[in-house]
Amino acid sequence: MATAVELLPREYGYVVLVLVLYIFLNFWMAGKVGKARRKYKVPYPTLYATESDNKDAKVFNCVQRGHQNSLELMPLFFVLLLLGGLKHPCISAGLGLFYTVTRYFYFKGYSTGDPENRLAVGKYGFLALLGHIVCTISFGVTLVLRG
Numbered sequence: 416m417a418t419a420v421e422l423l424p425r426e427y428g429y430v431v432l433v434l435v436l437y438i439f440l441n442f443w444m445a446g447k448v449g450k451a452r453r454k455y456k457v458p459y460p461t462l463y464a465t466e467s468d469n470k471d472a473k474v475f476n477c478v479q480r481g482h483q484n485s486l487e488l489m490p491l492f493f494v495l496l497l498l499g500g501l502k503h504p505c506i507s508a509g510l511g512l513f514y515t516v517t518r519y520f521y522f523k524g525y526s527t528g529d530p531e532n533r534l535a536v537g538k539y540g541f542l543a544l545l546g547h548i549v550c551t552i553s554f555g556v557t558l559v560l561r562g
Contacts, residue, residue, distance in 0.1 A: 423501070429508035430500035434493060437515045441489065444482040444522050451478040451526075474528035481525030481533065485518050492544065499550025502557055507550050514543035 451457070455475040457464045463479060464472035492514060500507035521537025 424504050426504035426508070427500055430496060430504050430511065433508050433511035433515065434496060437492070437511070437518070440515055440519060441485065444485060447526065448479055448482050451475050477528050477530060478526045481522040485522060492547070495544065495547035495551050498554055499547050502554040503550040507547060510543045510546040510550070514540050517543065
């Protein structure tokens with residue numbers, strides 16, 4: 416009997432590595448939020464600063480929001496990456512790498528304190544998600560139609 420690893424396409428390893436890369440990006444963003452908490456004096460468990468209490472609230476909130484948005488989309492990205500990658504591992508890994516790069520720039524742009532800066536490169540991440548949706552649909556259709 417074959418093990419699960421033997422049943423996966425060899426190229427699925429790229430999918431796994433992209434997933435781990437995104438996890439490292441998430442850790443880095445979390446570290447940046449922690450650093451911003453200390454710099455702008457926003458203690459835990461406060462999620463967002465208020466401008467009436469903190470003159471740097473907008474800048475901190477932009478750093479926090481950049482990370483929070485990435486966390487909100489992470490489950491969607493992971494599911495699409497892993498499922499679509501079962502049939503299209505190289506395409507999914509490439510889209511995942513592209514998405515990870517756009518999330519880096521999304522966060523860097525947002526962290527400037529001007530929310531519009533998140534979109535310079537970050538807006539293209541949704542193209543990668545659309546590609547992942549297509550790969551996942553293709554995988555699902557293949558499962559339904561196999562004989």
